[in-house]
Amino acid sequence: MKREFAPERLNVPGFAAAAATLEAADPVPKYERLVAELAAPAPDAVVNWTAHGEERPGADGKPVPWMHLEAEATVPLVCQRCLSPVDTSLGVDRWFRFVANEEVAEAEDEESEEDLLVVSRDFDLHALIEDELLMEIPVMPAHDVCPTPVQLSSSDEDFKAAEEAKPNPFAVLGALRSRKPEEGK
Numbered sequence: 595m596k597r598e599f600a601p602e603r604l605n606v607p608g609f610a611a612a613a614a615t616l617e618a619a620d621p622v623p624k625y626e627r628l629v630a631e632l633a634a635p636a637p638d639a640v641v642n643w644t645a646h647g648e649e650r651p652g653a654d655g656k657p658v659p660w661m662h663l664e665a666e667a668t669v670p671l672v673c674q675r676c677l678s679p680v681d682t683s684l685g686v687d688r689w690f691r692f693v694a695n696e697e698v699a700e701a702e703d704e705e706s707e708e709d710l711l712v713v714s715r716d717f718d719l720h721a722l723i724e725d726e727l728l729m730e731i732p733v734m735p736a737h738d739v740c741p742t743p744v745q746l747s748s749s750d751e752d753f754k755a756a757e758e759a760k761p762n763p764f765a766v767l768g769a770l771r772s773r774k775p776e777e778g779k
């Protein structure tokens with residue numbers, strides 16, 4: 595019989611012992627703290643994630659629960675140059691080792707490459723996914739090339755004024771031609 599695991603109340607030791615995998619494509623609005631960081635609501639954006647559990651022998655030979663988490667979402671952040679939304683991809687790919695308590699986590703954190711979490715039988719995997727995505731938000735999100743501001747005329751008067759201000763395209767062309775050095779003969 596297959597064991598079922600709930601992402602909101604994950605039995606971590608059981609998940610690791612079963613070498614189980616959980617995956618989902620969650621709507622971004624489900625992640626409220628992430629939504630709070632966005633330039634605009636993203637009702638159609640999705641968080642794709644996969645979590646895989648495994649046991650590895652610890653220093654004392656006893657099995658220790660580990661988890662590999664991958665998550666990805668493309669969300670609109672505020673461009674720090676033009677302040678308009680810029681779609682930004684956030685990617686998480688990280689290993690976690692579960693330890694007995696907060697003291698062990700603090701003591702071993704320094705020399706551990708993997709991240710340490712306190713083991714639990716009702717671990718909130720969603721909160722972890724959200725924490726990790728939040729950490730991936732760049733300090734200065736920005737477009738590679740900011741979109742040119744679109745100028746729309748609000749009235750006929752503005753439109754006329756804009757037309758008058760605009761140089762005659764043929765005059766411009768003529769000016770370019772006359773500037774161009776004579777070719778050939």
Ligand SMILES: [Zn+2]
Pocket residue numbers: 673674675676677678680736737739740741
């Ligand atoms: Zn921009």
